[in-house]
Amino acid sequence: MAKSSEPKIIAQLREIAGRDAVTCDEDELLVYECDAMTTHRSRPLAVIFPRTTEQVSRIVKLLHENRIPFGPRGAGTGLSSGAIATGCEKGDRAVVIEMARMNRILDIDYANRRAVVQPGVINIKLSQAVAARGYHYAPDPSSQTSCTIGGNVAENAGGPHCLKYGSTTNHILGLEVVLPTGEIINLGGAGADTVGYDLLGAFVGSEGTFGIATKITVRLTRTPQMVITLLADFMEINDASRAVSAIIAAGMLPAALEMIDKVTINAVEDSVYAAGYPRDAAACLIVELDGLSAGLETQANRAAEICRRHNARTVRAASSENERKRLWAGRKGAFGALGRVSPDLLVQDAVVPRTKLPDVLAKIYQIGAKHRLRLSTVFHAGDGNLHPNLNYDGRDADEVARVHAASKEIMKLCVDAGGSITGEHGVGVDKIDYMPMIFDQASLDAMLMVKEVFNPMGLCNPGKAVPAQRMCREYRKGFDFATN
């Protein structure tokens, strides 16, 4: 039965979405084996590209009826291996439902400051579409020129500006969702208050394990009247992190407060993203203040003064919009630039209380040195959201082992400091083993209860977000596609 089902399923999928909307060619499937985190790989059984909610619903229903695991995917820019299709058991293959073709902006409603988009819309495209009217979509992950809003919803994505504006969850007003059974429902609504449990809030950040968002209502944010972007450079990294803590402690709320260390500065300056960061600095801070023009310079002066008090060598403001963009292009291109330094790059994502930054950061570098690794940091300092990066060569088994050991030590350090294992990249496959570091089994079980409500069979994106005893329920062993 199993062997004859495979072509039938593929044929049925093609029937729903069209012949050209299903890929099961092994070479083409290679692309979908991993996302932007290359550490974990899982080749899907097939990739299907739906164009409508109705197609998504029919696809999911079909897969559900046949007990075939599946997972949604946007642009595959995620950094937790959340966008790879994992089966219910090791070695199983699942179907990727690729949302990229559902990429239309459906409605822009300035009067209510909201827009309705399909999940495949690229993050920055929405901001571009509303820019002329003086609005933007606030969450701005570094990958915003390629990541999708659907993926942002799944991961509750952050970005530099969520220091002031909040993460994705603060900007999602409503969702149309295809549940893992294929049923279509709406979460949220027209009013600011909806009745009953905040299922919308629970869905955002559920990493594709509660269903697939097919229509997203987002909040549009007024573009600030004025923006001042400061670049401060420090000869001691400790001074930079103490300046960050001091700015937060002073009650200032910059739009963004980013730190870039020396290794990253040089990787950026060697790349197409070269931003003019001083190569000899131990660290740079980008401090961005935005809002009403009245009083903004006073605030910028205060921030600059705090940097100087913490031994900043120079503090300068971007003198033009172009220079500002260049400073940001360097920051947002940092992962790309670091990626060129070695065959592989592990980007970590941990959070600590802001007051702990100087201490934790110093210890992170010690961990890197202890394991003889090329460690760098570039991160959302204002949120305490660290991104320690490890450059390595995946072919060197010894180095890989040291990367994993260092990674785990860094996580433990951040957790012990009162922090979290992920601030914006999500748990995905990558950090699922770290979850017991911050939650006891009872707390994980409470999360799994919610998962069982949305995804009782566990077929939707198994193996992500929260570790489960059994990944899927009543999983039929018959579908051994790997041998077909």
Added chain:
Amino acid sequence: MENPQSETAPARGSSLDKIIHRLREMFGEDRAVIASGSDFRIDDERQRAVAFPHNIEELSETMKLADAERWRVIPAGAGTWLEMGNRPTRFDLIVSTAKMNRLLEYEPADLTATVEAGVPLLAFNRMAAEHRQFIPLDPFGDKRSTIGGVIATASSGPMRCAYGAPRDWLIGATVVHADGHVTKAGGKVVKNVAGYDLCKLYAGSFGTLAVIAEMSFKLRALPPCEKTIVFYSFNAESLCSLVARITDSDLQPAAMELIAPSDEAPLPIETDKFALAIRFLNEPEAVDSQAAEALKLGSEFRRAILSVADATGFWQAYHENETSPHTEFIFRLSALPADLNALIGDISRTLPRSNLRAHAANGVVRLHAGLAWLDDLKTKERPRRLAEMRRLVQSRGGQMVILRAPDEIKNQLDVWGDAGQTESLMRALKDKFDPQATLNPGRFVAGI
């Protein structure tokens, strides 16, 4: 004394004396009281058993006892919003977290704090003000309102305009489940996506999933300066269009309240016409420039710039007035902000002579009425009118919730309205978290 109709009270499983005796035996004399009068008033019950655990361990033990004895529990904070919701189908015990009122962690330099559920929001904000910080929530209600209660009821106030809802500030929660076991969600850092965001589910769940014991918040710096301007007009439409102009401008008002004319509300502003009260909170230069810009945008309106003392008095009276005990009815309607004027039209036709106030930028309208309003409508007419009002707001994609109403109304109308297509998910969630329906049975949406 004030509850002569106790024969209509919901069935009770165990005798009050037995419950109180068991609690005192286990936890001490001061851990359980019999409340009467307006204290922790639920329905028409003449007397209520209230447990006061002093910490999360006692709360957990109390819930274990309740579970073993099959007592139905109504979680509460200071008990100031117990009238909200449908009438509970059954209850034996109120468990109040009001005595769990310790500040557990507060590091001003991190702008985060962790508190026990019973800390009053006002007390916390008064303390944090010494560090020029606050939790930017200003829900209506009693001064005693606890942070746990504010979160459980998702209560917000005028500052929602700039600062959002309670869900936006809660970063972590420790809860005690119906059977007494303790779990955590979220954490203590401002940015965190580890695990499902159960904090969102607990906020606004009315204690139907678990009892909130401890919470962590992110804080904001207290703005150093403020200014309130009131614009007046005889018609709501022109003020609604001013609201639209302001929300489409660079201005960032902290609050923007539309207040309908009323001869009942004792507010220190002109109450014979529509008023739009706009509050700016910011650095001095930003407040001044915004006030100037607002005056320009609303140049055709009669207006008043309130002095600092008047503004303080106004916002205080506005808050106190909102939940005055003389108000027999409070309804909350929520629709798209741009539909506000149309919604006001619906209201004036369907529920005339109710007092109307709105979070104008959010599309949230609160309607108040006293007994006089009740007397104007024939008994049979009342629920019909309310159902009609709910239908109208739902036809705009919105919702109407009855926050306060006499029992005769609650017996005929679900206070929450229809949960729609999410009803089965909500029921399933409740069944997972509280399979025995111990917590607040019948009080929430969809009979949960």
